Amino acid sequence: MVRGVRFQSGRADLGWGTSPKMWPKTSKTERKKLVISEVVREEEECYKIKATYDTLPSPQNLHLWYGSEEISQLCGYQNSSLQHTLSSCKTALTQGLYGRRHDQVLRSHRKRRLEANRASPATTHGLIQFVRQGGEALGSSTKEWSLLSPGGNWELRVDLDHQLKFPQQIDVTSLQPDIVLWSAIARTVIMVELTVPWEDGLDSAFERKKEKYADLSAACTEAGWNAFIYPVEVVC
Ligand SMILES: [Zn+2]
Helix, strand or coil: HHHHHHHHHHHCCCCCCCCCCCHHCHHHHHHHHHHHEEEEEHHHHHHHHHHHCCCCCHHHHHHHHCCCCEEEECCEEEECCCCHHHHHHHHHHHCCCCHHHHHHHHHHHHHHHHHHHHHCCCCCCCCCCCCCCCCCCCCCCCCCCCCCCCCCCEEEECCCCCCCCCCCCCCCCCCCCEEEECCCCCEEEEEEEEECCHHHHHHHHHHHHHCCHHHHHHHHHCCCCCCEEEEECCCC
């Protein structure tokens, strides 16, 4: 049912729902591209759902379902689970598959950060609005609080493509957070460290990253900067 609706909406993109109808006028190549992209999108969504509920045909599941002995095509591990494939396979690690996934998530974060920076920044917020006796409190129309103060000329470095170098005007360190945002005007530096752990490793990943940057954060504070560390976990 959903599949039908999606295809219909795709055709509408090519003018199926407009008048005069454009779909019949589109070329074979355009139609082919449209259908392929929709099938791929559908398959990806289906994959995500199956991965979430661990119902993909992993070697472990095939073993459970059919009693067969299965080996991972990647590393030869017998009856390996989804967790093994996604978070603890040494072959996947050495082949850089986990690093690639981490960087894809980081690219997506960078894209969203840049979009947010381009959008109009937040204005006044976080201030307590006092009301005179008998006066009326203003509605809660204040914008969401943001650490990125407007007009701060925020700069952004992301540990992608080439190695991130921590801004030396703040501190000299060999540590490389995944994202560094800083504003000389606001004397504020924000460090973001991304981890893509298996669900069970969420808390320990957070603590590990927080600990890793604690000294750097203290050094920034000592140098007169407001320092914030944000370990970010995106479960795989
Ligand atoms: Zn493996």
